[in-house]
Amino acid sequence: MKTKKVGLTGRYGPRYGTSIKKKVLKVERSKNAKKKCPNCLKDGMSRLSSGVWMCKKCGTKVAGKAYKLK
Numbered sequence: 001m002k003t004k005k006v007g008l009t010g011r012y013g014p015r016y017g018t019s020i021k022k023k024v025l026k027v028e029r030s031k032n033a034k035k036k037c038p039n040c041l042k043d044g045m046s047r048l049s050s051g052v053w054m055c056k057k058c059g060t061k062v063a064g065k066a067y068k069l070k
Contacts, residue, residue, distance in 0.1 A: 006018075006021055006025065007025055007029070008025060008028050008029070008032075009021040009022075009025045009028070027067050030067055030068055031047060031067040031068075035053070035069045037055035037057060037058060037060060037062075038060075038062060039055065039058055039060040040055060040057055040058040040060070042055075042057045042058075044056040044057040044058075045062070045069055047067075048061070050066045051063055051064060051065065051066050052064075053069050
């Protein structure tokens with residue numbers, strides 16, 4: 001369940017406190033945001049695993065940070 005204030009972290013309900021949920025929300029928004037491929041310059045990068053990103057359009061695999069591409 002999503003709510004207006006907590007967004008994706010609404011699934012935790014009343015647990016863990018607001019400050020931790022805000023930090024998790026920031027990480028998850030950056031992780032799930034659309035990212036440009038350095039090869040074809042289109043929004044198609046998706047996270048395969050921690051630090052490994054793959055473009056859906058051209059199939060390029062790139063190493064980056066755990067939750068951010070750059």
